[in-house]
Amino acid sequence: MSKIQDYSVVYFGNDWFAENRTSSHHIARRLAQLVPVLYVETPGIRAPQATGRDLRKIWRKIRAAFEPPRKIGEQFYLATTPQIPFRKLPFVSALNQRLGVYLTRRAMRRVGAGRWISWFVVPHPEALARHMGEALTVYYCIDDYSAFPGMDVARIQAADDRLSKRADVLFVASPALVDAKRKLNTNVYFSPHGVDFDLFSRASDPATEPAPETRSLPRPVIGYFGVLGDWIDYDLLVWLSHQRPQWTFMFVGYTSGDVTPLRECPNVVLAGAKPYEELPRWAHAFDVAIYPNRLTRQTKHANPLKIREYLATGKPIVSITTPVTIQFKDLILLADTKEDYLAAIECALNEDTPERRSARMNAVAATSWDARFRETVETVEKILTAS
Numbered sequence: 078m079s080k081i082q083d084y085s086v087v088y089f090g091n092d093w094f095a096e097n098r099t100s101s102h103h104i105a106r107r108l109a110q111l112v113p114v115l116y117v118e119t120p121g122i123r124a125p126q127a128t129g130r131d132l133r134k135i136w137r138k139i140r141a142a143f144e145p146p147r148k149i150g151e152q153f154y155l156a157t158t159p160q161i162p163f164r165k166l167p168f169v170s171a172l173n174q175r176l177g178v179y180l181t182r183r184a185m186r187r188v189g190a191g192r193w194i195s196w197f198v199v200p201h202p203e204a205l206a207r208h209m210g211e212a213l214t215v216y217y218c219i220d221d222y223s224a225f226p227g228m229d230v231a232r233i234q235a236a237d238d239r240l241s242k243r244a245d246v247l248f249v250a251s252p253a254l255v256d257a258k259r260k261l262n263t264n265v266y267f268s269p270h271g272v273d274f275d276l277f278s279r280a281s282d283p284a285t286e287p288a289p290e291t292r293s294l295p296r297p298v299i300g301y302f303g304v305l306g307d308w309i310d311y312d313l314l315v316w317l318s319h320q321r322p323q324w325t326f327m328f329v330g331y332t333s334g335d336v337t338p339l340r341e342c343p344n345v346v347l348a349g350a351k352p353y354e355e356l357p358r359w360a361h362a363f364d365v366a367i368y369p370n371r372l373t374r375q376t377k378h379a380n381p382l383k384i385r386e387y388l389a390t391g392k393p394i395v396s397i398t399t400p401v402t403i404q405f406k407d408l409i410l411l412a413d414t415k416e417d418y419l420a421a422i423e424c425a426l427n428e429d430t431p432e433r434r435s436a437r438m439n440a441v442a443a444t445s446w447d448a449r450f451r452e453t454v455e456t457v458e459k460i461l462t463a464s
Contacts, residue, residue: 080461081194081454085113087185087209088196092118093155100219100250100270100382101198107450108196109153115146115188117181118157119202146184156184158202174204181209194457200233203240213461216244217268217453221254221378226307246460248453251380253400266456270382271449272441277389280360281434288355290348291362294325297426300363300392302329302356303383305347310371310397311338316415317422318342329359360390365425368396369418384409388441391434393425408437 086108090101093116108114146154158180185193195211197203200222206214218241223234241247241261248268249258259265279285291298299317305328315338318326322344328336331350339345351359360366366387370376380401387394387409394409395418396402402411410421 080458082112084192084194084212084461085115085185085189086194086196087115087117087181087211088198089117089119089158089202089205090198092120093149099198100217103271103273103446104198104217104450104453106150106153107446108454109150111454113152113154113188115154115156115184116149117184117202118155119177119199120157120159145187154184154188156181158184158205170204173202174208177202177205178208181205185209197240197244200237200240203236203243206240206243213246213457213464214244215246215248215457216240217248217250218254218258219250219380221251221375224373224375224378226375245464246457248456251378251401253378253380264460268449268453269444270380270385271444271446272382272385272389274389274438274442274445276354277357277360277386278391278438278442279357280363280390280392281438285357285361287361288348288351288358291327291359294327294346294362295323295344296325297364298325298327298362299365299367299422300327300329300360301367301369302351302359302386304330305332305334305336307334308370308373308375309334310369311336313369313415313418314339314345315342317419318344320419327359327362329356356386357390360387360392363390363392365422366390366392366394367422368394368402370397370399372397372399372413385441385444388437391438393429393433394437395421395425405440408433408440 088105088108090105091099105114105116146156149155158177193209193211194213194215195206195209196215196217197206198217198219222228222237223230238261241258244262246264247258247262248266249255250268250270252267255265255267314326325344325346327346327348329348329351332347336347339347348359368381368383376399384396384402384405396409396411398411398413402409410425412418412421
């Protein structure tokens with residue numbers, strides 16, 4: 078890996094301190110152990126809403142954009158380059174590019190001179206690619222971004238396509254997107270998510286202290302951790318809670334969708350966002366872990382990190398059927414209707430065994446983020462050597 082160590086990386090991602098931990102965070106943190114990394118937060122992938130939260134966020138990011146990079150690790154720096162989201166206005170795209178190039182180059186100069194690699198994990202700042210004086214452009218495509226709720230579908234898809242074409246190397250996390258990306262770029266590599274196995278396997282360790290709030294919950298506990306967004310099937314969850322009022326349905330994570338129907342269910346616990354490192358203590362209480370997304374274009378094209386984290390906990394899992402979850406059909410229970418979902422949870426509760434728990438954990442034990450990162454860097458090394 079000596080070749081990449083001759084460079085620094087300017088890394089365009091989502092909010093570093095966002096409530097949900099993504100592949101973006103795992104890869105960036107490991108890169109910073111190898112080379113100097115300037116992590117550039119690029120808010121603006123979706124148009125802001127007229128909410129207090131969004132308005133406060135806009136103001137924080139505008140202020141942060143004119144501050145010098147913050148050192149958040151030994152050779153890890155954080156800067157912010159907002160992307161103005163109102164792209165339908167004729168001058169916005171050009172302004173985003175000029176402002177983004179100016180702010181990013183200024184941050185790069187403050188971090189240090191030398192040769193740079195630009196590394197994108199979000200598509201909307203694509204106009205900055207190959208304008209940073211970089212020797213190589215990497216695009217690590219995690220999701221079908223234009224399928225996310227609240228997106229300007231045509232514009233985000235166009236940005237994603239342009240960045241896919243412009244990148245010197247393109248990593249794709251979802252198997253459902255690989256063929257489409259290969260039509261845009263000849264250097265496409267399938268790079269599925271890793272998992273922090275050592276962390277999440279603690280959920281099945283008897284020595285793990287459960288979160289205090291979970292100790293007195295009525296059993297069984299049907300659990301979920303992750304963002305509660307618009308992609309969640311709330312109708313399904315409310316129906317399940319009504320069908321089994323003696324069960325506890327616990328949701329651990331930040332709420333971005335309308336969870337009012339869930340709040341009205343007496344056997345539903347909305348625990349809120351918790352630190353990433355604390356999730357195994359909450360999952361320790363799960364009798365069954367669920368993946369209750371609606372079946373949408375976003376879900377079909379996603380490679381949910383959550384499934385691998387659930388498998389690492391060893392807990393029984395019930396999920397909707399998607400191109401990714403069907404790959405684990407021997408390890409998790411799949412359901413496509415409300416009735417099937419309930420029956421699958423019942424089955425998971427009644428038929429789980431230590432052998433099945435071990436099989437789930439063993440399926441992801443060798444797919445750590447460290448292993449995925451090594452594969453990614455080795456590929457970048459080959460491209461650098463050939464260039």
